[in-house]
Amino acid sequence: MRDIARPNNDTLYIGCMLDLRKDPVILEIPAFDSKYVSLMVTGYDHYVNVPMSVTKGDFRKPENVLFYTARTEDYDGKSVKGVDRVFEMTGDFVSAVFRIMPHANEKARFEKIIGQMQSVKAMTLSEIQGKPAKAINDVQFPDVGQTDLDVYGNNFLEVMQFVVNHTTFDPNDELDKAFLAALKPLGIEPGKTFDKNSAVPIDGKRFRSIAEKVRESEFARAMDPAVTAEHGQSMFKTKGQMSLDILLMQSVIGPIGLPATEALYPPVTTKDGQPMNAQNDYVIRMGKGEMPPAKAFWSLTLYDSANGFFIPNDRKKYSVGENAGMKGNADGGIEIYIAAERPKGVPVENWLPISRKDEKMDAILRIYWPDLEKMKSWTPPKAEKLTKK
Structure with a gap:
């Protein structure tokens, strides 16, 4: 994926x-x-x-x-x-x-x-109602390139005109009003037709460069445990329930997550405060009273930090949880190992394989239907680097 x-x-x-x-x-x-x-x-x-x-x-x-x-x-x-x-x-x-x-x-x-x-x-x-479906092939979508950054560099105003023409704005919503006010000096208003010959000139190269810096900084914020702890329950909400600061971060990572009433996504950091690296093995321990407070289920998934993709392995094992497989301890807790080779005695369900190389990794918990009251006092576990023998 x-x-x-x-x-x-x-x-x-x-x-x-x-x-x-x-x-x-x-x-x-x-x-x-x-x-x-x-x-x-x-x-x-x-x-x-x-x-x-x-x-x-x-x-x-x-x-x-x-x-x-x-x-x-x-x-x-x-x-x-x-x-x-x-x-x-x-x-x-x-x-x-x-x-x-x-x-x-x-x-x-x-x-x-x-x-x-x-x-x-x-x-x-x-x-x-038993009638033929209406034809919908009359729409002309603007070119969006290969990435969002292409839009900023190539045809931002054209894309924004298309967006505002197909979006409902609330005249009483402060963010909606501010958004339209910012676009108006650029000639972008709901109901208008974009004309590149009369469009306000903008420096696409500079615009793209700024957008790239914003993307990098906002993505870093989204992966910062301190930011997640403070704002995790403020993301992925409806209009009128979010600040501009959070909406910006959400737009950078994409509106692809669920609100806190549905799911939470706390990252797992290390005990020593250093990024996880595939040059080392790690263990994540949770006792019975430290398990994620999920009313439905929870999981822990491992990614490479550079791209945010699953880490390839022969077993195609990318997460530990009720769907991907897990085996709890007799006392109701669990130990999850991130390692190049399965440690002796560790259940195969609890082993996330990695390749031994210089590669930073991220581990993210997903808590589906979280108990928000218990979440107030619960803290995510820390990954402990295992000593090489």
Whole structure:
């Protein structure tokens, strides 16, 4: 998995892109036999909405959920026969992502969940009403290059004009007002058509350089345990619930995480304060009373620091947890080893293999459906460097 940095190794995904310009889109969703399921939706404004989750008692019965925006043609938010919920989005183009704990170590349950996932459907309102789906091939997306930095260097104003034309802004929201006010001197306003011949000239090379520095600094903040401890529960929220400082950091890493009510992502640092390096082996110990306070489940995943990818190994073992496999101690605790070779007596489920080389590593805990009250007094474990014999 190299499309998203630091992907999880815990849940299966269903992802779909919804085009809401011409027609509302309805997701037909089954009941799920899983400890954890959530539906996350987000648009160009990078706010995160979770309209459905097991934490709210959802996914116990089949439901049809309709999505639309203020610009969706021929629809004004009214109830529709056969639709259980109606959800207004701020963006015409929506990323909808289901996360489903697959219970991979329970074969029959796993197969049942796979079948439930395969029954999820997306249909337009026209199709639900027995009419042909409306054509949506008239949109002209601007070129976005290979990375976000390409946009800053090549055609930032063109992309921003497209974004504001397909996003709903709240006239009473301070961040929305500030965003539009910053773009207005550059000739970017909702409803306008971009004309490169009359566009305000900007220094793309310098703009890209500044954007790259911001990306590096914000990404470093996102991986700083002190920042995570202070702001971890303030990220991945809806409009009106986030500061500009946190929204900037979230936009850099991507609106791909869940709010604290759904999941928390505390990093595991070392006892000696030095970055983990594959030249050494490590152990992470948690006693019975030190286990992550998860109402659903938890996991620990290992990545290379440079790219945020899983560390390749013959066993394809990238995480320790209920789905990837783990074996607790008799006293209810656990010891997780990060090592080039499995230490004698260590359960294979608790061993994360690495290659012996000069490579910095990150370990991230994921706590699904965290007990936020217990989280107030819980602290992540520390990785202890093992002495070479």
